[in-house]
Amino acid sequence: MAPMGIRLSPLGVAVFCLLGLGVIYHLYAGVISNRIAAFKQGKSVDLRELLAVSVEAAVQGGREVKRIRDENNLEEKSKGKTKEGASEKLTLGDLNSHRKMFYLIKNTFPYLQVNSEEHDNQGEQETAVWNRVIPSDIQQKVPSSTEVPADSVTVWIDPLDATQEYTENLRQYVTTMVCVAVNGEPVIGVIHKPFTGYTAWAMVGAGGNVEARASYNEKAPQVIVSRSHAGKVKEFIGSALGNDTVIIPAGGAGYKVLALLDPTDEKYDKADVYIHITFIKKWDICAGNAILKALGGHMTTLKGEEIDYRGSEANNGGLLASIHMDHNLLVERLDKERG
Ligand SMILES: Nc1ncnc2c1ncn2[C@@H]1O[C@H](COP(=O)(O)O)[C@@H](OP(=O)(O)O)[C@H]1O
Ligand SMILES: [Mg+2]
Ligand SMILES: [Mg+2]
Ligand SMILES: [Mg+2]
Numbered sequence: 045m046a047p048m049g050i051r052l053s054p055l056g057v058a059v060f061c062l063l064g065l066g067v068i069y070h071l072y073a074g075v076i077s078n079r080i081a082a083f084k085q086g087k088s089v090d091l092r093e094l095l096a097v098s099v100e101a102a103v104q105g106g107r108e109v110k111r112i113r114d115e116n117n118l119e120e121k122s123k124g125k126t127k128e129g130a131s132e133k134l135t136l137g138d139l140n141s142h143r144k145m146f147y148l149i150k151n152t153f154p155y156l157q158v159n160s161e162e163h164d165n166q167g168e169q170e171t172a173v174w175n176r177v178i179p180s181d182i183q184q185k186v187p188s189s190t191e192v193p194a195d196s197v198t199v200w201i202d203p204l205d206a207t208q209e210y211t212e213n214l215r216q217y218v219t220t221m222v223c224v225a226v227n228g229e230p231v232i233g234v235i236h237k238p239f240t241g242y243t244a245w246a247m248v249g250a251g252g253n254v255e256a257r258a259s260y261n262e263k264a265p266q267v268i269v270s271r272s273h274a275g276k277v278k279e280f281i282g283s284a285l286g287n288d289t290v291i292i293p294a295g296g297a298g299y300k301v302l303a304l305l306d307p308t309d310e311k312y313d314k315a316d317v318y319i320h321i322t323f324i325k326k327w328d329i330c331a332g333n334a335i336l337k338a339l340g341g342h343m344t345t346l347k348g349e350e351i352d353y354r355g356s357e358a359n360n361g362g363l364l365a366s367i368h369m370d371h372n373l374l375v376e377r378l379d380k381e382r383g
Contacts, residue, residue, distance in 0.1 A: 106238030206296030217295030223330030225353035233334030268315035301332030341367025
């Protein structure tokens, strides 16, 4: 109660309260903003969970890829041309798979950077969230969690690799892929085959569910190359490794990495080295790079440089992939060709 004779003006009370709030804000503003910054910085993510959600995303995307192909409802379009003038195709399989894969990861881990080859052209967003079940094969190989700062992670998605071959109904080459890079290094790779249901995954430091073959021909390697974006790769290999080198043309960057390994899938090409000399993008190659790295192999540019999976999607230096071989020696052999 106010003392007798003193009347509290509402305006005065309001000004007094505002001044009080100002003093409190002044005292605590630094603390509050520091707390917010610490919360943002402190966000971390478990790599084992990311592996499991990546497998689930690749499988769910793959179901769309298969359904659209089975229904023969591709709605094929062209996105434009590659630098070499090949048509970059886009189908309903690419788009539907993108929606499943991208939103499953993004709805579960909204603060992660997720880069997909495709973009959503429908207003309505998928609302699915990952059920957080870690499959038993992943639990066995990766028995505990590994937390990394969320802002060190870049996820790369290829909702349908080998779209050209998909339109030609060459189903064996088609994959869906997810890759997780930490500070630009590929750490988790998933390559899924929608038409056989086979999934290869691996995590650097933990191994995976796919193995290298028992032996490789290092002296006279058989080389797997693109069938639809080859450029002058045959001439390049002929003069670097010899004109009698066996060259295997195949579709899909995911497929070509699996051809270096021993996948428990249907019939497969068997190659010793994978070479690509034209432009290629990081969603095409990151998952294969992570799997090879996890199993003791290498994927580099043609000059032997590691590829940084941050920032721009472009990889301009070509590709050289091998496992259980002297990768540096291969780089030297190709270097002679470049002169
Ligand atoms: N010169 C190039 N420019 C752009 N993308 C290329 C390319 N060469 C290969 N790619 C992409 O790399 C993937 C594998 O190609 P290839 O089968 O020729 O080896 C394909 O991915 P998508 O099918 O996901 O677009 C293809 O589009
Ligand atoms: Mg494409
Ligand atoms: Mg691709
Ligand atoms: Mg693609």
